[in-house]
Amino acid sequence: MSESSVRVSRRPSPWHLVLIPLALVMAAPLIWMVLTSLSSVADTQRFPPGLPSALHWSNFSKAWNQGPFDRWLVNSAVVSIACVISNLVLCSLAAYAFARIRFFGRGVVFVLLLATLMVPFQVVMIPSLVIMRNLGLIDSLPALIAPNLVTPFGIYLLRQFFLSLPIELEEAAVLDGASRLRILRSILLPLMGPPLSTLAILTFLTSWNDFLWPLIVNTSSDVMTVQIGLASFQGAHFTNWPVLMAGTLISQLPLMVLFLVGQRWFVASLATTGIK
Amino acid sequence: MITAWARRRSTADHVSGWMLVAPSVLLIGLFGLVPLVWSFAMSFQRNDLQTPAEWVGLHNYDQMLGDPVLVAALRHTLIYTVLFVPLTLVGSLVVAGALNRNIRGISIYRLAVFVPVITSTVATGVIFNFLLDPEYGLANGLLEKVGLPAQGFFSDPDQALYAMVAMTVWGWIGFGALIYLAALQSVPKDLLEAAALDGCGPVRTFWQIQVPQLRPVTAFLTTWLIINALQLFDEVYVTTKGGPLHATTVVVYYLYQQAFQYFHAGYASALACLLFVVIVLVTLIQMRLTRANDESGAA
Known part of the structure; x- marks a missing residue:
C-alpha cells in the first residue's frame, strides 16, 4: 500500500485519467462556442459537425x-x-x-x-x-x-x-x-x-x-x-x-x-x- | 450622572440607529414588502395592468383548480426539480471529490469546472440551442460517431424537459462543486490521516469520512437548488419558450406568459402566491431539519 503511494507521487497521478475527460465535458460547450464563432455559416451547416475550415474573425465585427x-x-x-x-x-x-x-x-x-x-x-x-x-x-x-x-x-x-x-x-x-x-x-x-x-x-x-x-x-x-x-x-x-x-x-x-x-x-x- | 449620560446615549442611539438603517428599510420596504402585500391583494383582482382593476374574490384561485396548463406546468416543474436537484447534488459531490487533490494542473481542471458558474443563463441557453440542434448540433454528431440515431432534443416534446435538465445541470454543477470543494478542504486533516493509518483507501475515506462531514453543506445546497429549480425561467425563455406543445412550460414561465403575454396580472399574482407558499415551506422544512441536525450533533 505505502509502496504504491510512493510510486504514484513520482509518476503523473492516475487522477488525470478522471479529470481530463471531466474537464473536457465541462468545457466542451464553451469550446464549441469559441470554435463556432470562428466558423463560416457553411461550416455550421454540415453533418457531422467539424472544425472551422478557416478562421473567420469577421463574425466578431x-x-x-x-x-x-x-x-x-x-x-x-x-x-x-x-x-x-x-x-x-x-x-x-x-x-x-x-x-x-x-x-x-x-x-x-x-x-x-x-x-x-x-x-x-x-x-x-x-x-x-x-x-x-x-x-x-x-x-x-x-x-x-x-x-x-x-x-x-x-x-x-x-x-x-x-x-x-x-x-x-x-x-x-x-x-x-x-x-x-x-x-x-x-x-x-x-x-x-x-x-x-x-x-x-x-x-x-x-x-x-x-x-x-x-x-x-x-x-x-x-x-x-x-x-x-x-x-x-x-x-x-x-x-x-x-x-x-x-x-x-x-x-x-x-x-x-x-x-x-x-x-x-x-x-x-x-x-x-x-x-x- | 451615569444614568443621565446613559439616557442621553440611548436617545442618541435610537436616532443614529434609525438613520443608519433608514435607507435600507425604505428601499427593501418599497421593493420587497410593499410588492409582496400588493401581489397578495392583486391575486383577488381581475387586472390587466392597463384598465382599472376589479375585485373578483377567490375567482383566480378557483380558476387555478380547473386549469389544465397549470396542472401540466406543475407536473413539469416537479419532474424537473426531482431530476435536477439530485443529479446536480451527486454530480457536484463527485466532481468536488475528484478536484480535491494536489496534483499538477489541478487549477486548470478547476477552471474548466468553475467557468460555467459565471456563464449567464442566456449564454448557456444560446450555446445549447446550437449544441442540441437536431440537424447540425454537436450532440447528434457525437451520437452518430457511436452509431446512435439522431435525437430531437428541444424540438421533441418527449425529450425537451430532459434536455433542459441536462443543460441546467451543466450550468449548476460548477457552483455545487465549488461549495463542496470548500467544505471538503475544511475537513480536519488529522481525521484523514487517522483514516489512512487505519488502512482506509481514498475512495472509502471519501464516502465514509468526508461525505458525512458535509451534511450541513448538503442541506444548504439542496434547499438552494430546489428553490432555484422551482423558479426555472431564463433557460426556458431562451431555448424552448415553454414548447414544444407546452412540454417545457414550467410554473414561472406560465406565470410570465399569464402576466405579460395574456395580461392576466391577477391570475399571475395568484400563481405567484402559490409559488411563494411552496418556497416558504421548503425553506422552513430546511431550517427545521438543520436545527434537528444541530441538536442531534450536539447531543
Whole structure:
C-alpha cells in the first residue's frame, strides 16, 4: 500500500485519467462556442459537425455592428457598478446599526428584512413593475438599479462580520464621544476588506447576469443590459450560428476576464454562500 | 450622572440607529414588502395592468383548480426539480471529490469546472440551442460517431424537459462543486490521516469520512437548488419558450406568459402566491431539519 503511494507521487497521478475527460465535458460547450464563432455559416451547416475550415474573425465585427453590444455592455457595467457601490455603502451602514446599536424596533425590523430573503422575485415582480411605471422609470437604467440598491443578504453578511469583531475595538472611541459614522469609517472600515469584496463580487455577478427583471422592465434596445441584448440578438440571428456565437462570446468575455484575473476571490466569495 | 449620560446615549442611539438603517428599510420596504402585500391583494383582482382593476374574490384561485396548463406546468416543474436537484447534488459531490487533490494542473481542471458558474443563463441557453440542434448540433454528431440515431432534443416534446435538465445541470454543477470543494478542504486533516493509518483507501475515506462531514453543506445546497429549480425561467425563455406543445412550460414561465403575454396580472399574482407558499415551506422544512441536525450533533 505505502509502496504504491510512493510510486504514484513520482509518476503523473492516475487522477488525470478522471479529470481530463471531466474537464473536457465541462468545457466542451464553451469550446464549441469559441470554435463556432470562428466558423463560416457553411461550416455550421454540415453533418457531422467539424472544425472551422478557416478562421473567420469577421463574425466578431458583424456581431459587434449588428447588435449594439458596445451599448449593452456599457449599460450592464453602469447598472452593475452602481448596484455594487450602493450595496457596499447602504449594507455597511445598516449592518453596523443592526450589530452594534440598540435602537427601538431593531429586532422586528431585522427579522422583517431577513424574511424578504424568502420571497421569490417572481412574487414581487408585477407590483414592482407598476411601481416603476408610477415613478416614470420604465425603460431606463435607473429602473434596473433602484430595486437592487440594497439587499437583505448583504446586510445579513456584514452584520455577521461585525458581530464577529471584539467590541473592545470600538469601546474607547464610543466613550470618547466619537460619532457612529466616524467609528465605522476610521476603525471598522480598514478591517472590512474581505466581507466587502465578497459582497461586491456577489452583487456584481447577480446584477450582471440578472435576466427576468431587465427583461420585463426595459424593452428599448438602448437601455438593455447585455443579457437581454443577447436574447434579442438571438431572435434576430437565429440561423446564423457563427455570428450568434461571436455575440455570445462578446457578451461573456468581460466577466470571464474578471474571473480569470480574480479567480481566487470569486471562488472564495461564492463559497461563503454555502457556509452562510 | 451615569444614568443621565446613559439616557442621553440611548436617545442618541435610537436616532443614529434609525438613520443608519433608514435607507435600507425604505428601499427593501418599497421593493420587497410593499410588492409582496400588493401581489397578495392583486391575486383577488381581475387586472390587466392597463384598465382599472376589479375585485373578483377567490375567482383566480378557483380558476387555478380547473386549469389544465397549470396542472401540466406543475407536473413539469416537479419532474424537473426531482431530476435536477439530485443529479446536480451527486454530480457536484463527485466532481468536488475528484478536484480535491494536489496534483499538477489541478487549477486548470478547476477552471474548466468553475467557468460555467459565471456563464449567464442566456449564454448557456444560446450555446445549447446550437449544441442540441437536431440537424447540425454537436450532440447528434457525437451520437452518430457511436452509431446512435439522431435525437430531437428541444424540438421533441418527449425529450425537451430532459434536455433542459441536462443543460441546467451543466450550468449548476460548477457552483455545487465549488461549495463542496470548500467544505471538503475544511475537513480536519488529522481525521484523514487517522483514516489512512487505519488502512482506509481514498475512495472509502471519501464516502465514509468526508461525505458525512458535509451534511450541513448538503442541506444548504439542496434547499438552494430546489428553490432555484422551482423558479426555472431564463433557460426556458431562451431555448424552448415553454414548447414544444407546452412540454417545457414550467410554473414561472406560465406565470410570465399569464402576466405579460395574456395580461392576466391577477391570475399571475395568484400563481405567484402559490409559488411563494411552496418556497416558504421548503425553506422552513430546511431550517427545521438543520436545527434537528444541530441538536442531534450536539447531543
